[in-house]
Amino acid sequence: xxxxxxxxxxxxxxxxxxxxxxxxxxxxxxxxxxxxxxxxxxxxxxxxxxxxxxxxxxxxxxxxxxxxxxxxxxxxxxxxxxxxxxxxxxxxxxxxxxxxxxxxxxxxxxxxxxxxxxxxxxxxxxxxxxxxxxxxxxxxxxxxxxxxxxxxxxxxxxxxxxxxxxxxxxxxxxxxxxxxxxxxxxxxxxxxxxxxxxxxxxxxxxxxxxxxxxxxxxxxxxxxxxxxxxxxxxxxxxxxxxxxxxxxxxxxxxxxxxxxxxxxxxxxxxxxxxxxxxxxxxxxxxxxxxxxxxxxxxxxxxxxxxxxxxxxxxxxxxxxxxxxx
Numbered sequence: 001x002x003x004x005x006x007x008x009x010x011x012x013x014x015x016x017x018x019x020x021x022x023x024x025x026x027x028x029x030x031x032x033x034x035x036x037x038x039x040x041x042x043x044x045x046x047x048x049x050x051x052x053x054x055x056x057x058x059x060x061x062x063x064x065x066x067x068x069x070x071x072x073x074x075x076x077x078x079x080x081x082x083x084x085x086x087x088x089x090x091x092x093x094x095x096x097x098x099x100x101x102x103x104x105x106x107x108x109x110x111x112x113x114x115x116x117x118x119x120x121x122x123x124x125x126x127x128x129x130x131x132x133x134x135x136x137x138x139x140x141x142x143x144x145x146x147x148x149x150x151x152x153x154x155x156x157x158x159x160x161x162x163x164x165x166x167x168x169x170x171x172x173x174x175x176x177x178x179x180x181x182x183x184x185x186x187x188x189x190x191x192x193x194x195x196x197x198x199x200x201x202x203x204x205x206x207x208x209x210x211x212x213x214x215x216x217x218x219x220x221x222x223x224x225x226x227x228x229x230x231x232x233x234x235x236x237x238x239x240x241x242x243x244x245x246x247x248x249x250x251x252x253x254x255x256x257x258x259x260x261x262x263x264x265x266x267x268x269x270x271x272x273x274x275x276x277x278x279x280x281x282x283x284x285x286x287x288x289x290x291x292x293x294x295x296x297x298x299x300x301x302x303x304x305x306x307x308x309x310x311x312x313x314x315x316x317x318x319x320x321x322x323x324x325x
Contacts, residue, residue, distance in 0.1 A: 009192070018140060158180060
């Protein structure tokens, strides 16, 4: 029996996008360069590899390539991550605007100069240990067909060529550059039953404040995103609510109450007393390693928890010296 689009979407772990015509409307602007050094060395090196071939990008010291991206698609990447998925782009063209947007969105996979996109897909499969059935691909033109014919969930944007739409499992209501990427991500999250939950997490301010409270109260090693140590006790309440099937709106309301309780407690006072220390701590290599570990979904590579606890605010002057790298 043929699988439905929803059945296919439920299995997805990685979402890959074409760029031109998918994350943009397909328009390529060539504008005067502000300076000769408008592209990074990496981008220039890739362009040099293909400078005698058509369609790979603009190799010029006087012009630079510009594209327009949708903020809705940027939010989609954040929602996908909250839903436990990784994202990336595979595009034939090589341009600094793609490299810049990819860095901005912290995409896990960025492949430019790909005339045969299945090569990049096979490399991603090997690195991540996933199958084709666990990969979704969003495309608009015939260059995308080889991947769309093989991957688990093939998505065509509303402005895709007819041949592409004919082979897609799902066609987005919006066109490329106007939220098509968001349509694809939300369809997958809806199929997984996660859409409302990840939206609630995305817009929930107290979620971040509770984490900050963990720092201020000296529980750095127990902070949710810094490693496998137990989370702050406040999160037990939130997790229990999610596990019981409580609606996302009710969970957010519960978090807001926790937030208010924290600010009225000694922890709230510790937050105020520790703001400068927290700012200094965020510049430390061990903190940055913790953030990288969160993004890569792995334990942080530093020593026992006690080595990295935030010092008590009472010894502020001594602590400032201790916080220096």
